[in-house]
Amino acid sequence: MASCILVNGVSSGEVSALDRGLAYGDGLFESIRFVGGVAPLWSRHMQRLTESCERLRLPTANVAQLWDEALHVSRGLAQSVVRISLTRGVGERGYAPSMSPQPTRIVAAFAAPVVSRELYAKGMRVRLCDIRLAEQPLLAGMKHLNRLEQVLARAEWTDPSISEGVLCDIHGQVISATMANLFARIDGVLLTPSVDRCGVAGVGRAEVLAVCPQARVGKVTLDALLNADEVFLSSSGRGILPVHSLGERVFAIGAVTRQLQQHWHNLGFSMEQGG
Amino acid sequence: MASCILVNGVSSGEVSALDRGLAYGDGLFESIRFVGGVAPLWSRHMQRLTESCERLRLPTANVAQLWDEALHVSRGLAQSVVRISLTRGVGERGYAPSMSPQPTRIVAAFAAPVVSRELYAKGMRVRLCDIRLAEQPLLAGMKHLNRLEQVLARAEWTDPSISEGVLCDIHGQVISATMANLFARIDGVLLTPSVDRCGVAGVGRAEVLAVCPQARVGKVTLDALLNADEVFLSSSGRGILPVHSLGERVFAIGAVTRQLQQHWHNLGFSMEQGG
Numbered sequence: 001m002a003s004c005i006l007v008n009g010v011s012s013g014e015v016s017a018l019d020r021g022l023a024y025g026d027g028l029f030e031s032i033r034f035v036g037g038v039a040p041l042w043s044r045h046m047q048r049l050t051e052s053c054e055r056l057r058l059p060t061a062n063v064a065q066l067w068d069e070a071l072h073v074s075r076g077l078a079q080s081v082v083r084i085s086l087t088r089g090v091g092e093r094g095y096a097p098s099m100s101p102q103p104t105r106i107v108a109a110f111a112a113p114v115v116s117r118e119l120y121a122k123g124m125r126v127r128l129c130d131i132r133l134a135e136q137p138l139l140a141g142m143k144h145l146n147r148l149e150q151v152l153a154r155a156e157w158t159d160p161s162i163s164e165g166v167l168c169d170i171h172g173q174v175i176s177a178t179m180a181n182l183f184a185r186i187d188g189v190l191l192t193p194s195v196d197r198c199g200v201a202g203v204g205r206a207e208v209l210a211v212c213p214q215a216r217v218g219k220v221t222l223d224a225l226l227n228a229d230e231v232f233l234s235s236s237g238r239g240i241l242p243v244h245s246l247g248e249r250v251f252a253i254g255a256v257t258r259q260l261q262q263h264w265h266n267l268g269f270s271m272e273q274g275g
Numbered sequence: 276m277a278s279c280i281l282v283n284g285v286s287s288g289e290v291s292a293l294d295r296g297l298a299y300g301d302g303l304f305e306s307i308r309f310v311g312g313v314a315p316l317w318s319r320h321m322q323r324l325t326e327s328c329e330r331l332r333l334p335t336a337n338v339a340q341l342w343d344e345a346l347h348v349s350r351g352l353a354q355s356v357v358r359i360s361l362t363r364g365v366g367e368r369g370y371a372p373s374m375s376p377q378p379t380r381i382v383a384a385f386a387a388p389v390v391s392r393e394l395y396a397k398g399m400r401v402r403l404c405d406i407r408l409a410e411q412p413l414l415a416g417m418k419h420l421n422r423l424e425q426v427l428a429r430a431e432w433t434d435p436s437i438s439e440g441v442l443c444d445i446h447g448q449v450i451s452a453t454m455a456n457l458f459a460r461i462d463g464v465l466l467t468p469s470v471d472r473c474g475v476a477g478v479g480r481a482e483v484l485a486v487c488p489q490a491r492v493g494k495v496t497l498d499a500l501l502n503a504d505e506v507f508l509s510s511s512g513r514g515i516l517p518v519h520s521l522g523e524r525v526f527a528i529g530a531v532t533r534q535l536q537q538h539w540h541n542l543g544f545s546m547e548q549g550g
Contacts, residue, residue: 005292014289015297017280017381022290022360024422025300031368056423057430081368085297088426093306093356093385095422095429095453106292110368134409134473135445138427146421147299147370148331151363152413154370155332170410178370198409 004073005108009065019104021087024095025145027104028052029085030203033112033237033269034074039082040267041236042067044203052142053086059103061086069107079112079270081237087145115238120261123244123253124163124233126177128222129153132170133198141201153178164233166225166246169198174220180233180241181205183215183256186224190215190256192234204234211263212256230254239264279348280383284340294379296362299370300420302379303327304360305478308387308512308544309349314357315542316511317342319478327417328361334378336361344382354387354545356512362420390513395536398519398528399438399508401452403497404428407445408473416476428453439508441500441521444473449495455508455516456480458490458531461499465490465531467509479509486538487531505529514539 005013020026030045039045046063053061070082085106091098131153139146153165164177175193176182181202183192192209194217195201209215225231231243231251240260242253280288295301305320314320321338328336341359349355360381366373406428414421428440439452450468451457456477458467467484469492470476484490500506506518506526515535517528 007292013292015292017282017288017290017383019297020426022294022297022362022381023304023420024426025420026423026426029298056427083368087297093358093388095425097426097430099433106297108292113368131413134411134414136409136424138406139409139423144423145298145300146423148301148414148419148421149411150370151295151299151301151372152331155372158374 005106006069006073008105009069015104015106016090018090019087020089020091021085021104021145023091025147026097027085027087027145028056028058029083029143029145031237032070032082032084034070034077034080034082034109035268035270036078037071037074038268039070040269041203041207044206045236048143048201048203048206049084049086052144055142056144057097058086058088059101066105066107069105073107073109077109077111080109081112083108083110085145113238115241119163119241120239123242123251125161126164126166126243126246127157127162128247129156129165129167129178131156131167133167133175135169135197137197140198141195143200150178164241167199168222172222174222174225175199176202177233180235180238182220183208183232183234184220184225184228185230185254185256186220186228191218191220193220194218202234203236204239207236208234208260212260230256232257232260239269280381281344281348283380284344290379290381291365293365294362295364295366296360296379296420298366300422301372302360302362302420303331303333304358304418304420306512307345307357307359309345309352309355309357309384310543310545311353312346312349313543314345315544316478316482319481320511323418323476323478323481324359324361327419330417331419332372333361333363334376341380341382344380348382348384352384352386355384356387358383358385360420388513390516394438394516395514398517398526400436401439401441401518401521402432402437403522404431404440404442404453406431406442408442408450410444410472412472415473416470418475425453439516442474443497447497449497449500450474451477452508455510455513457495458483458507458509459495459500459503460505460529460531461495461503466493466495468495469493477509478511479514482511483509483535487535505531507532507535514544
């Protein structure tokens with residue numbers, strides 16, 4: 001549960017029942033990892049949020065104000081995730097957005113996710129999800145509040161030994177995991193799927209693409225993924241997560257995965273927790 | 276604005292900022308037209324809600340409780356719309372749904388939409404939307420809280436003389452309007468598009484299909500629509516809305532439209548308001 005929540009700058013646990021974020025999922029969010037008072041990927045989160053506000057025609061976010069509020073809610077937490085939600089605010093009934101919306105801003109701190117040292121070392125077991133992501137270029141890439149596909153995907157399994165699910169689009173192309181982006185080294189090339197038609201353009205993915213100039217964005221078929229030499233997931237909140245296996249297929253954990261885990265450590269994240 | 280709101284049975288204007296309805300659009304809604312204490316299409320709304328709860332693995336709605344609460348919030352309003360929202364409730368961070376969710380139930384009454392007498396008589400001007408609806412069979416048909424496509428579609432125009440927009444899927448097949456379903460009489464056959472892959476299975480549409488045994492569900496291309504003899508929209512809240520024109524194409528208002536308007540009147544709705 002959240003230790004502290006600010007709604008439009010005021011300490012509160014509630015929002016209007018008429019908020020368009022609730023009525024229609026009309027808004028965006030970011031989940032930002034803080035280590036003490038430092039958020040190493042803050043600027044990438046704010047870049048995505050700013051671009052997405054423009055795409056959804058939401059008023060531009062006040063980044064300085066968000067920073068102050070994020071620091072406030074995460075104060076006292078050594079390791080936290082700050083979720084920032086921006087909605088189109090309270091509106092009249094009907095889909096038509098107001099010409100001058102008064103957005104709702106929710107900033108809440110949570111304890112950081114616990115990922116075991118063993119999982120970072122030995123990799124996670126991953127399954128293939130049945131649901132296929134729908135293609136909507138006008139929404140693709142954004143971290144918007146319409147996330148029922150991810151909820152349905154994550155509801156496909158309850159086995160706690162399986163950490164993630166791989167999502168494909170309607171053409172059977174691999175897109176991502178349910179909560180993370182996916183990278184695979186295939187025939188010596190580090191590839192991550194395009195998120196122009198579905199999926200989320202993750203902040204962790206953007207960091208990997210920035211520090212791995214050899215990485216390419218392109219199509220990844222399921223067959224190609226199963227033949228990859230190395231597979232890992234990227235998550236701004238959980239870092240670089242090696243994939244141990246996808247169904248029956250077991251992968252070796254490769255050098256790129258280890259280099260990027262080291263990069264995440266150098267950024268100031270100390271991801272490993274527990275045994 | 277809502278005149279009265281019940282949240283989990285308690286008079287309140289607010290919900291938890293951690294509700295999954297707000298975080299992920301993880302829930303459903305119904306907008307139900309009341310005339311005094313009567314809701315002629317109540318049972319159809321409850322049928323859709325019940326089926327959708329099952330599809331989203333939400334606990335079954337307590338229909339008797341919803342009826343009591345809908346009557347309570349609409350008391351004193353001669354003409355109202357009661358919006359019922361059901362969400363998966365407050366949850367931990369992450370997409371995984373709880374095995375035993377405590378749903379949030381929001382019941383709110385609003386003044387009924389005002390549609391002019393002239394519009395019912397002479398029909399509405401309609402445009403073709405640019406956005407194409409994405410195909411997601413696992414969500415299609417439901418009135419869920421992920422409605423960003425409709426928000427973007429409705430944001431495409433501001434001309435108040437245009438009342439609605441026609442939405443096509445990625446193949447260019449006609450699906451619906453932004454807030455209503457669509458029927459067209461083409462070569463003597465009354466057709467409404469399938470909503471198995473995208474779109475909402477409207478309660479007004481279900482009523483039309485029930486009382487017009489000659490109506491068929493099938494594919495409607497844009498060309499076929501432009502060559503239709505008669506086009507109307509169905510909406511449980513606004514009734515049978517004749518289409519005067521789609522872009523430059525002007526339609527005559529046909530006999531089926533008039534018969535169904537009369538049927539709506541006989542159900543107990545008096546839709547015409549104002550001049």
